[in-house]
Amino acid sequence: MSFETGPGALGDIRVVELGQLIAGPFCGQLLGDMGADVVKVEPPLVNGVGGDPMRDWGQGDDKVQWELIARNKRSVSANLRVPEGRALVRRLIRHADVVVENFKPGTLEKWGLDPQELLKEQPSLIVARMSGYGQTGPYSTRAGFGGIGEAMGGWRYIVGEEDRPPSRMGVSIGDSLTGTYGCLGILAALHVRERTGKGQVIDAALYESVLQVMEGLVIEYDRAGIIRERSGSVLKGIAPSNVYSAKDGPFMIGANKDSLWQRLAAAMGRPELGHDPRYATHVARGERQDELDALINEWTGTLTMAELDALMIEYAVPAGRVYRAPDMLEDPHFQAREAIVEVETERFGPLKMQSTFPRLSATPSGIRRPAPSSVGQHNAEIYGELLGMSESEMGELAERGVI
Known part of the structure; x- marks a missing residue:
């Protein structure tokens, strides 16, 4: 496909994405698909190691998941573990409408990027925080991945055959749900900002994102003491x-x-x-x-x-x-609606992937750029043009491992 040039619904919004792996980056993917300028911050390469681990995730010899989750993004590198890297990202955030992050709670605060402090400097900023257990509560400081959120949120217990241990879905549904709810929160916060000029912090927990789609699981237990059990390929009582x-x-x-x-x-x-x-x-x-x-x-x-x-x-x-x-690629309905599109990627050439979704009639979403092929690919473009840094400044930071 040729790359879309329209601005999309969020064409006037800039997002700084600090997260890694799936939850935060999937949120960034959704925002980017809707037209936002998503600036992806990655750890710089040190001895060939760095960047978002998603660059090396996926099945097969060619790891191509990155090409989907990082489309419509620009990559800059910054070492958030050193003061200069944190200061650089703080400058970058001053040019942003939204920050997306999915680090362990307390990490941003440790790095001097406390959202409350950022909001004092920049009252219109929106910060979406994604974590295993949320930013508050007794479990908030625990490490949490998507599968743990699925287990705590009730998903894992009811998936699988009734005479076997709990199973899992073949994708990281907990992470994707959290990214989706994070995106939903951002859209709501942008709407509020239109009225008030004020930003806010969004707290999206993995386990609560899963809990939201558990239908009657809690309310049925509360009313009738029913505990939903695994039932294989059917829902009990729903037939055929x-x-x-x-x-x-x-x-x-x-x-x-x-x-x-x-x-x-x-x-x-x-x-x-x-x-x-x-x-x-x-x-x-x-x-x-x-x-x-x-x-x-x-x-x-x-x-x-x-x-x-x-x-x-x-x-x-x-x-x-x-x-x-293969059935999806051959199906005429998928083809007619362009549910799967072919994108020219920088690393692997043409790749078929999911199209943008949902469909907006007046401000359609689109794929405007492929995933960045290298860590910090857009350093000169963003640090130079947006922050006004010189080539010598950037070169010096690169030599010291800051970018």
Whole structure:
């Protein structure tokens, strides 16, 4: 794809991203996709080691996750462990609207970058802080990664088969949720700033981000003492809604509403089942969930996925294949909506990746630049042009390992 040139919804916003790995950088990715100028601060290279560890994350010989999470960002290097590096970043923040960070609570304060102090100097600044347990409370100083947040927030306990230990999702969902909620908080804070001129601090905890999407897990326990348990590929009492076996692969069908069940029964050539008292109501189907799933699975096993797909479309039953990456790339709907785009990256050439999302009609998001290929790639551009530093100043700082 050619790079977008439009400003996007946040084209007048500058973000300084101090975080590493996923939660903070994913927040930065979302803001950058919406047009913000995201300046990514990375530790300088020392003996070839430095930068955000995400540069070396991912499966396969070529580590390409960086190309997604760092798109639409500019990279500067600064050693936050030395006073000169911290002073340089503080100067940079004076030119920013938003700071994003996901260090252990207390780290910014230790570095002399206490958000409350920053706000005294710059009352309009917005600081989004992402951490395992939040900035307050007895656990706040503990180290916390996404998986720990998923466990504490309730996600891990309910994922997997009921006769096995808790499982995990195949992606770092806790981190991504926290980055998303951090972004949501920033957008709300920007709206408030429009009215008041005042910034604020956003506190996004990994475990609370997971907790937000736990639906009725807490309220059901509080009211009825129900503890949700692992249930494999189904939600207990919600039937039929499962992955069934076609002749040539897995096929998802969701027909747990009465009218949908009646249509599925008709598609199966057994319309009488739609009104059979054993299956006619939501409660009845839930009580016979295993029995009903076995009945449906016996039928789906006689058909291919293509045949099932055609039948489900004909009878207006929500259903579909269980997609992998190659299925997504081949699918005409993905192609028509450009849900996956090809981006020309500096390190690996053209790479297919998720497009920007959500879609805004008047101020569309876009991919305006590839991920920075090297640590501090934009030092001269940002420190020179934005902060007015000379080449000799930057050269001296580089020699001393500050940048």
